[in-house]
Amino acid sequence: MNRLQRLVLRLTALSGLALLALPASAQQADYPQRPITLVVPFPAGGPSDALARGFAQQMGARLGQSVVVENVGGAGGTIGLQRVARSAADGYTLAFGTLGTHVANAAVYPKLPYDPVADFQPIGLAGSAPMLLLARADFPANDLKQFAAWLTARGRQATYGSAGIGSISHYGCVLLLAALKQSATHVPYRGVAPAISDLMGGQTDFMCDQTTTSLPQIAGGKLKAIAVLSNARLAQLPGVGTAAEAGYALDVRSWNAIFAPRGTPESAMAPLRQALQAAAADAKFGSQMHAVGVDLPQNDAAQPQAVTTLIEHGLREDVPALQAKQEFLD
Numbered sequence: 001m002n003r004l005q006r007l008v009l010r011l012t013a014l015s016g017l018a019l020l021a022l023p024a025s026a027q028q029a030d031y032p033q034r035p036i037t038l039v040v041p042f043p044a045g046g047p048s049d050a051l052a053r054g055f056a057q058q059m060g061a062r063l064g065q066s067v068v069v070e071n072v073g074g075a076g077g078t079i080g081l082q083r084v085a086r087s088a089a090d091g092y093t094l095a096f097g098t099l100g101t102h103v104a105n106a107a108v109y110p111k112l113p114y115d116p117v118a119d120f121q122p123i124g125l126a127g128s129a130p131m132l133l134l135a136r137a138d139f140p141a142n143d144l145k146q147f148a149a150w151l152t153a154r155g156r157q158a159t160y161g162s163a164g165i166g167s168i169s170h171y172g173c174v175l176l177l178a179a180l181k182q183s184a185t186h187v188p189y190r191g192v193a194p195a196i197s198d199l200m201g202g203q204t205d206f207m208c209d210q211t212t213t214s215l216p217q218i219a220g221g222k223l224k225a226i227a228v229l230s231n232a233r234l235a236q237l238p239g240v241g242t243a244a245e246a247g248y249a250l251d252v253r254s255w256n257a258i259f260a261p262r263g264t265p266e267s268a269m270a271p272l273r274q275a276l277q278a279a280a281a282d283a284k285f286g287s288q289m290h291a292v293g294v295d296l297p298q299n300d301a302a303q304p305q306a307v308t309t310l311i312e313h314g315l316r317e318d319v320p321a322l323q324a325k326q327e328f329l330d
């Protein structure tokens with residue numbers, strides 16, 4: 001080896017040591033330098049998947065790198081969330097969390113394999129949507145009062161599908177049944193798509209789902225919206241009444257948020273926050289999301305603290321209430 005080659009090797013080694021000596025924020029000054037994985041902890045075809053893919057495209061365009069959605073379903077979203085919690089805190093593996101993964105699962109799983117607060121850093125909200133009470137197109141009830149009467153006559157013979165125990169669709173129907181002071185038999189599925197398919201086919205009687213996946217099926221005449229499980233009617237379904245109008249104090253909204261593993265440096269968090277907030281403020285994207293009933297976060301609601309507030313409130317108020325309802329745990 002000649003003198004020049006030895007000098008090159010020495011300089012290379014020194015530059016490597018210098019890089020290791022830099023803090024993580026300095027090493028990631030040019031973040032992102034490669035594609036980012038956004039883990040959706042549910043199968044493809046559901047509401048979280050659809051919304052995640054929209055944000056992935058919007059954020060990728062602003063970050064200058066692809067944001068690749070990876071579906072890691074199972075156990076109510078716990079498998080996917082556990083994977084992200086244990087991944088490197090470098091900004092390249094993110095989670096698309098929900099009300100189910102960060103609140104409801106804490107009521108279902110005594111030994112949740114991740115801590116909803118301690119293991120994640122929220123990047124920001126990625127939209128919220130009201131829940132709908134759905135049935136097959138030829139279902140005899142047309143509003144919530146008629147549905148309550150039908151359910152009284154059927155009792156536990158009535159069945160409702162969900163995306164799985166602890167999912168938002170399960171959570172919504174448990175709260176609905178509690179408000180109606182009624183019971184029904186829960187039929188869990190491995191995702192929203194197969195649950196909706198069986199509902200349309202008459203294998204189950206009703207379902208509680210987000211507008212994101214249900215509005216297209218309602219518009220196509222394949223499902224009937226019986227009620228909006230919230231305080232306000234939807235512009236997309238002006239003829240469908242609310243739970244409040246029927247006399248029930250029920251306001252069920254799903255929410256989604258994007259998270260990084262705890263310890264992710266600010267040099268990655270800042271660009272991710274900026275990309276998420278820019279996507280939420282994009283007028284064209286907002287119009288597309290409004291068409292499926294999704295409200296994108298604006299102003300204070302777009303800040304990470306808004307996610308922390310939702311989680312802390314849910315863990316403090318909702319989890320004890322859900323644990324008191326045995327049907328939620330069955």
